[in-house]
Amino acid sequence: MRHRFHSICPYFAMFPEQFVQKHLIWSKPGDVVLDPFVGRGTTVFQALLEDREAIGGDVNPVAVCVSRAKASAPPLSRVLRRIHELEDAFDPRRAAPYPGLRDFFATCFHTATWKQIRYLQANLGWRQTATDAFITALLLGALHGESHKTEWCLSNRMPRTISTKPAYSVRWWRAGEHIAPKRDAFEILRELAVYRYASQAPTRKGVVVQSDARKLGKRLPEYAGRVTLMVTSPPYLDTTNYREDQWLRLWFLEDRLPETSRRSRDDRHRAAENYWQFLSEAWAGVAPFLASKAHLVIRIGGKRVSQTEARTKLTQSLRGALKRRVRLADEWSSTIVGGQLHSFRPGAAGTKVEHDFHFVVDR
Ligand SMILES: C[S@@+](CC[C@H](N)C(=O)[O-])C[C@H]1O[C@@H](n2cnc3c(N)ncnc32)[C@H](O)[C@@H]1O
Numbered sequence: 001m002r003h004r005f006h007s008i009c010p011y012f013a014m015f016p017e018q019f020v021q022k023h024l025i026w027s028k029p030g031d032v033v034l035d036p037f038v039g040r041g042t043t044v045f046q047a048l049l050e051d052r053e054a055i056g057g058d059v060n061p062v063a064v065c066v067s068r069a070k071a072s073a074p075p076l077s078r079v080l081r082r083i084h085e086l087e088d089a090f091d092p093r094r095a096a097p098y099p100g101l102r103d104f105f106a107t108c109f110h111t112a113t114w115k116q117i118r119y120l121q122a123n124l125g126w127r128q129t130a131t132d133a134f135i136t137a138l139l140l141g142a143l144h145g146e147s148h149k150t151e152w153c154l155s156n157r158m159p160r161t162i163s164t165k166p167a168y169s170v171r172w173w174r175a176g177e178h179i180a181p182k183r184d185a186f187e188i189l190r191e192l193a194v195y196r197y198a199s200q201a202p203t204r205k206g207v208v209v210q211s212d213a214r215k216l217g218k219r220l221p222e223y224a225g226r227v228t229l230m231v232t233s234p235p236y237l238d239t240t241n242y243r244e245d246q247w248l249r250l251w252f253l254e255d256r257l258p259e260t261s262r263r264s265r266d267d268r269h270r271a272a273e274n275y276w277q278f279l280s281e282a283w284a285g286v287a288p289f290l291a292s293k294a295h296l297v298i299r300i301g302g303k304r305v306s307q308t309e310a311r312t313k314l315t316q317s318l319r320g321a322l323k324r325r326v327r328l329a330d331e332w333s334s335t336i337v338g339g340q341l342h343s344f345r346p347g348a349a350g351t352k353v354e355h356d357f358h359f360v361v362d363r
Contacts, residue, residue, distance in 0.1 A: 041067025069137030071206030237302030
């Protein structure tokens with residue numbers, strides 16, 4: 001059975017656990033495995049399952065919450081106790097004001113469900129405790145989705161992978177006369193917890209921090225020189241905006257509405273030159289972690305990037321940033337088909353290519 005933590009919450013441009021499994025052979029039990037662009041945490045989680053230590057970072061709080069939930073999952077009994085405690089303290093008579101976007105929120109969620117969501121948003125300390133991080137990740141995975149097909153979803157009909165834009169969503173719901181279902185968030189959280197824990201949580205715990213990859217080495221100095229394997233995929237070139245696509249989940253975590261005019265804080269770069277420059281800086285940021293003979297498995301994706309360009313630029317950026325001898329050991333290229341392709345936002349149609357590279361740091 002596929003481990004049930006993998007699909008707690010979907011994410012963009014995610015790689016499957018088989019990709020990580022395949023490359024874990026470049027490390028041994030007890031080694032430290034790194035992913036500086038952790039996304040939904042597959043590298044970290046799979047490494048822990050296979051008895052490695054694991055560390056990761058990401059700038060996006062959704063990625064950090066979901067990865068942290070998997071990397072430091074508490075016992076099920078504690079999760080259920082905490083859900084019970086939260087439910088006991090919940091008062092459905094209290095008003096739950098709209099933070100703005102009234103039309104959107106009032107059409108997206110049934111009033112009774114909305115009160116529970118606002119209450120959980122205010123009371124889940126996902127940055128403080130592993131138990132609350134796990135419950136929050138469960139909630140993020142259920143916050144929106146195809147509620148006409150599953151009971152484990154809190155919203156009016158919406159894709160589960162991306163949060164559609166507010167005005168568009170309201171127009172679409174009204175045109176189709178879609179009504180938000182009345183769902184009990186506490187009940188759903190309980191059922192989801194029991195379902196997820198049908199797979200055993202790993203005994204090892206990993207470390208996931210909210211950090212720009214360029215600063216990660218400084219954030220976790222205790223791992224200096226200890227990483228023998230990095231498996232990662234940096235933000236895809238000109239493909240997706242991880243904040244915009246996850247705006248509803250981000251709203252839940254930060255209680256801030258999206259600022260459409262602000263420049264994105266994630267590092268999607270439209271100009272290829274800036275992108276490769278960014279990657280050089282990211283490799284310099286993780287350089288302190290790398291043991292001699294470390295293996296680096298890197299997936300590069302984008303709309304137009306060719307395998308030759310990816311190989312050349314990636315090799316240059318690694319050699320320049322690490323200031324060590326770096327040898328290309330293997331490479332593959334693939335066209336994205338089926339499910340993965342559809343996990344990109346609609347505007348990103350044409351995102352079809354992924355190039356994988358395996359480098360070894362020779363000394
Ligand atoms: C291609 S996704 C990684 C997906 C991941 N491999 C998975 O399976 O879920 C790239 C990630 O890089 C993150 N990111 C973008 N800019 C970053 C930066 N400067 N430092 C760290 N993470 C960043 C994005 O938030 C996104 O989660």
